[in-house]
Amino acid sequence: MTVMTAPAFSDILAARSRLKGEAVLTPAIESEALNERVGGRVLVKPECLQRTGSFKFRGAWNLISQLDERWRQGGVVAFSSGNHAQGVAAAARLRGFPALIVMPADTPSIKQQNTRGYGAEIVTYDRATQSREEIAQQIAAERGATIVPPFEHPEIVAGQGTVGLELAEQAEDRGVKLDAVVVNASGGGLTAGVALAFAERSPGTEVYCAEPEGFDDHRRSLAAGRRVRNEAAAGSICDALLSPEPGEMTFSVNRRLLKGGLVASEDEVRAAMRFAFEKLKLVVEPGGAVALAAVLAGRIPTRGRAIGVVVSGGNVDGRLFAQVLAGT
């Protein structure tokens, strides 16, 4: 694949215009309990309340809404562990384009069901032995379909960047100067988009990515100054955050703009999900709770500071959620 160029801030502004009226302008939620817990002030950006239950609709709609009518018949193809699938499926349906999603066979059933619910066709593959990129490329070639990549595309990153643009403005409206913002990372598209938005709108704010233990390819890549891969391809509760390595383009942004990478253990992620249930009244999926988990676990200083936390998704099976609530 050709290396993509990173989007500019103006692309994020343009994405916001395209998303207006289609995406949810999620609030910035402040919780007394959370503020007390960390001894500072936290603004939570709950993208679980976004259309399709995660931020992914933003990037998908930003790209798909720009596709020429000539591409309607072939439709769009995406490979995704679930949230991107739903975002693409919903955005494609909004345009009236057919969508085919290449999904790991171990994707949580709620994500598979929802993706079908948006009218998409699903092809599954084995995460451990098959290449989703190859499958998607082959199908796209056969059908004349457009691939909507999960992160390595400037319009995808620009779309996700609207999360950061909104949060920066919501903090400003409230008279809060954010010292840091923490964002879950898998391929790095959301992180890069948020970092680009903050670099322009709130350049004093430190941006951190957050990853599950054992899948901290961004943190290690930032430390090494080059992209390194995760050893495992599966085995985390955080099914949304299992990309094997940072994207080339997204990493070119993140290595320049990120302050560092934070890690949360599975127990910390579960505790963060329970905290979100009890105190925030939000349904957060494991991969959506990592940034909150890292903040609750004290991975960055919070006392007397103002921190933004992006809660990136809420697509979790009821059975798993009940287990997390029970602490088992």
Next chain:
Amino acid sequence: MTVMTAPAFSDILAARSRLKGEAVLTPAIESEALNERVGGRVLVKPECLQRTGSFKFRGAWNLISQLDERWRQGGVVAFSSGNHAQGVAAAARLRGFPALIVMPADTPSIKQQNTRGYGAEIVTYDRATQSREEIAQQIAAERGATIVPPFEHPEIVAGQGTVGLELAEQAEDRGVKLDAVVVNASGGGLTAGVALAFAERSPGTEVYCAEPEGFDDHRRSLAAGRRVRNEAAAGSICDALLSPEPGEMTFSVNRRLLKGGLVASEDEVRAAMRFAFEKLKLVVEPGGAVALAAVLAGRIPTRGRAIGVVVSGGNVDGRLFAQVLAGT
């Protein structure tokens, strides 16, 4: 007790000013899945995201913020099944007033814990045999404390009315003309406040209250033209909605402004909680889900119409929530 005068619309506007910066301006959330399900357009006002996890903080703060400094030492006393308790406790702490809450002994532990967490003292009573009003009045007399009633007070109703004011304006901002709005009722304070706000800001919108089966004192009172009581004092999953009868003042508003009362069964409430979990990513307590349940159950026409639904609270124990998710 003297009969209270109902608040005017100007009192709701004044309440909004007092609440600004203290209460959460909850969003109006629209969900593709919910719209499809009812064949219309639904705006959900998620007061589970409100400070203390329910709308009750609004009324409590509106009243307590106006108390004269001379009442600081005696503090405030409230009787409550839980959500009002938390609202009063949090509002009192914000003012630096001591708070004592008279609570039924069978209040869910999360509500008792949270109330203590806001620094309030708790006295429990037996819902079936003791009068909470008498206990509260006795303690208030002994301590020189101010009683903060759960609904029979114009400043409480005005505070809750800000929910309706915000929802009416949020609908207008989105270009949506709400045909109806559905609000959970227990003592009728939230319903009366919302009805007063809509009567002024969106007079064409029909306002309905929603109650759990067997505790439909408002519906039956509206039909009878006078206040009638529930037969049971306990025994519903909807612990927040167990007031024995409509308030005198709140009913004087509601009988004038409400279109009618809707009822949802316990199974419908549980299904609505699951729907909120799966599709809205919101944690909703049983009593907070009745209006949504009634709409999902088709108790009013929704096809091609625009409906506002107030989700009034999210304070539910993890164990019960897990049971509801499991469908048991």
